[in-house]
Amino acid sequence: MTEFRYLNPIRIGRGLDKLQRVDGATHRAIHGKFRQRRLRDLTAIAEAVHLRGRGGAAFPFARKLTAVMRTARTRDCQPVVLVNATEGEPASAKDKFLLAHTPHLILDGAMLAAKAMGAREVVIGLTDTGPAARSLRSAVLESGLRDFVRLVQLPERFVTGEGGALVNGVNGGPALPPGRKVRAADRGVDGLPTLLSNAETYAQLALVSQLGPDLYSAVGTAEEPGTVLLTVWGADGLPRVIEAPAGVPMAQVLDLGQATTGQGVLVGGYHGAWITPAAANRACVSRESIGRAGGALGAGVIMTLGEDVCPLGEVARVAAYLGAESAGQCGPCRLGLPAIARSLNSLVAGRSTTEALSAVSQGTQTVVGRGACKHPDGSARFVTSALSTFAADVKVHLAKGTCGRPVRGSLPIAEDLIAMETAEAEETGLRMTVDWTRCAGHGLCKHLVPELIQLDEHGFPVISNAGVPRRLVGDARQAIEMCPALALRLGDSAAETRHAVKASR
Template sequence: MTARHAPGIEPRLVTDRPLDLAAEQERGTYGPATCADVIAELEAAGLRGRGGAGFPAHIKWRGVAEAAGPRVVVANGEEGEPSSHKDRWLLTHRPHLVLDGLLLAARTVGADRAVVYLSHVETETAVRAAIAELGPVTGVRLDVHVVEPTYVAGDETAVCRSISGGPALPTARPPRVGEKGVDGLPTLVSNVETLAHAAWISRHGAAGYRAHGSTESPGTTLVTLSGACARPGVYEVPYGLTVAQLFELAGGFTSAPAGFLMGGWFGGLLGPVHAETCCTYEDVRGAGSGLGCAAITALGSHEDPIAVAAGISAWYAAESAQQCGVCVKGTASIRDAFASLDAGTASATDRDNLARWGQTLRGRGACAFLDGAATWARTVLAEFPQHLDQNDSTDQNDSTVSDTEGERHEGNR
């Protein structure tokens, strides 16, 4: 995918070509931090994690820095979100900036091991070439760990489990990885874009970072725009533009949008009225969705939101780690209900179940995967009532997921 930036800003991450070590050093990459306290500077900048949760970066960094004993830092580049391409672009075009942020994190939290966690051939090739170009790093063991690309492999507990020699599957919390991660050591897992921003902030400062964006959502971010637009791609933008303004950067809509997949496939589906919603954490959350990994797909006027929901809920059922009973049953039940809606055979029970699951299934299971499926149930029913099938079937086939069902299948702990 191509990458561009919004007019009126000096891009911090986007470049018109891949940068080698010499080109990066000309930009200050691997240069010394200009702030006395990197973690305090990240806090002042308001940097949030770019992996999907939007958690304040400084809290994770500080937690690991204050832990006792050996520590590990991980650059998470396992981009399992189907609609997102920003991490792959960053790793293939600016791997040195990511490594700069990773080594900065290692020095800041006192880690003696740093790992780049990947799942795509092109990113592995680029990162290994950058590491070879960089040469030995004093005081830090720098590794690359490659896994098969799946959605759940990017969960931070799955990251640590895989690097430790296990399967790339999530584990229950607590403990959190900041307490017990890779090989049982306190581990900082940061998305690769988060680390690139951290490296930039360490040299340009919090005030420079806040020159763009809003008070609550400062800075710039990489968004992946796709679907019904003329120029799909990765764009570096300041927080605060509306959805419509973002798609203007991508050449505009190719048809009147029928809705928006917000924050990747995890944020559910919002109606076309949200073209005027500002892309900040607070505004998108207020709209009932989330920015997630900042991937937005515009549905074309010919696309049926219910058919899209049926397809993506089937993907959720297939991508489940199959570890937690409530997730296995919940994703399958949401899939089946949307399939019935799409086929025009849904009963009132199907719609009632979707409405209930959209609320009761959030926060269940070892990881947040089930939350995404529940968000689809909640947002589609709320945003597209006119598209719901009005079939008055009295079929009462019960696919209810019990709120008290055991969290895991026996034997899969």
């Protein structure tokens, strides 16, 4: 069970200092009777406190409300309210904590928006199948909202929480980002204009409505009023959900979460950025302050790495996970992220370190801004900030091949996905070869399977001596089929070796 801690005043976690879960009756006793608000009033209070999305993008909530209603009026249709409770980020625990312990705040916020907009329904997308899901279902029943609130179970994946992926999943398709950007405000659930935000955002909306803008803004900063929910990982490897007023020193939050700055601090999760211990000690918990320190508050994840682990090895492990989490719909995700992870692993293992570092730098520059969603951009930010923050460790690996410290798995990931990636990297015993009597140097093969084939200075293929891993067999066969000269072959590597030995005798 995730532990909850707070810095006064406690807002979103009221009641949790004494109870494990705030049920419907207790919620009403603490937060008062649900009061419906008109759309213009709800928009005004959200704007007054600068309420922004708490899922990572930090988009102004009032602008979302306005955009959805503009589209609904233009099309003369009812909008939909969509709550993103998937929390695919493995390092984040705050939204699932809300679902499990104070779900009625989420429902209140969603219903405030739904009533104000005249929405058709509230849809909540979630991946949890345990206590959080059971708590939410109970809250829906306790509130008498079973006929208006629909829960949709989605697969537990990093990319499930991306807005387009969530909408696709709710609509019955694969929970993957669409190939082109479509705003949920224009076309979301069932093609209707949809107000999409994450679970904490709706809980904060309920608090703003209950407290009023002035009291809500009595804590926090002028630009970021109120409190924030954070997932802080302690030195003991356990996450703690912490509620703190915006603007408190990060050092204070780390101390409350039983964490130290260690070798570096990751802020914002696996699409966030690493910052140095010195920068972390200067920073406060706000988007502005963390941005100045070189990070991004994002989904409110704060993690550190102790002195006893190899930071590059820990980062490479997560990079492999992010590569395995690719939606597989565009080159930057399908090819770029796994290639970056492999180059990072080569750097960690001391194999061709200079070339590996160059490949990581080039790869991260190549994928940014070219993906069908923001997964390549966020993953690249995670890696490049690590190279900067852990520059001293990079130098040691370049000079000695290893820093001598172990990889302990300090950063949480979905292990089954890494196991899948490992299985796909297994050798198949196959090897690509070229029939030089046919090859005309068209160069198409290099673009079809760049992990196995490069081109020499004359444009002819240079094929890796390594065998073809399982994950590349399909690409290798496609390259063979598409070769204009029919010059490529895929054969047994052991047989090829025996043939080469016989030919040399």
